[in-house]
Amino acid sequence: MATDRSSAGDPARTLALLWGLTAEEKPGRRGPRQARSTGEIAAVAIALADAEGVDAVTMRRVAQELGLSPMALYTYVPGKAELLDLMLDTVYATMPRSTPADQGWRARVTAVADDNRALHAAHPWVAAVSTSRPPLGPGLMAKYEYELRAFEGTGLPDVELDAALTHLLGFVQTCARMAADERGARQDSAMTDEQWWAANADLLARVFDPERYPVAARVGAAAGAAHGGAYSPDHAYAFGLARVLDGLAALVKER
Secondary structure (H helix, E strand, O other): OOOOEOOOOOHHHHHHHHOOOOHHHOOOOOOOOOOOOHHHHHHHHHHHHHHHOHHHOOHHHHHHHHOOOHHHHOOOOOOHHHHHHHHHHHHHHHOOOOOOOOOOHHHHHHHHHHHHHHHHHHOHHHHHOEOOOOOOOHHHHHHHHHHHHOOOOOOOOHHHHHHHHHHHHHHHHHHHHHHHHHHHHHHHHOOOHHHHHHHHHHHHHHHOOOOOOHHHHHHHHHHHHHHOOOOOHHHHHHHHHHHHHHHHHHHHHHO
């Protein structure tokens, strides 16, 4: 299955699109006044992705939602790759930012993680997009600047500061993907985790030997009782974030 990637389109055209450099702004070039804005196009595409997944976002579908012909849409956005970058940069620009400036670095970094988790909850498709080459638009730049500032005062050198933020965001993205998988399993099976385990309990009891797997039996029973299923996205996030912060605290202490 193909992976959606950011920055997969033409770099020059993508940067011009993200930073609002239109043909009308280029010296010596004038065109007809466009009836739609890139903001409107991004909003429609994002709404489609939120409701139906990023695979539902095609140039034809977005044009239809906007009341344009597909060819007309190409006069605004060069193609699907550039549209995806526009979508990402837009959600980055509009994401929540609640970092408490008057608190210590741990509270600030926690807020960065929570804000990114909220972003993924609002736009589940974002976690499925590979951003190893991120869209270098104003939304991303503002996000990067804002989140780096959460680490100010830690004493970390710049390279480690960047690595610490990357580590934090990678953890949040992994949690978002796992939570999306859990939601997908619920939707596909039309059962909650508790219902699924109850439906399979008799079969599992016949094939699973707790004496052969004593640690798995003990730990699995405890986790299942605590979470009402094999996995709790909220617990996984809270537990993992605390460990990430503890690791960063140890690094900060060394500096």
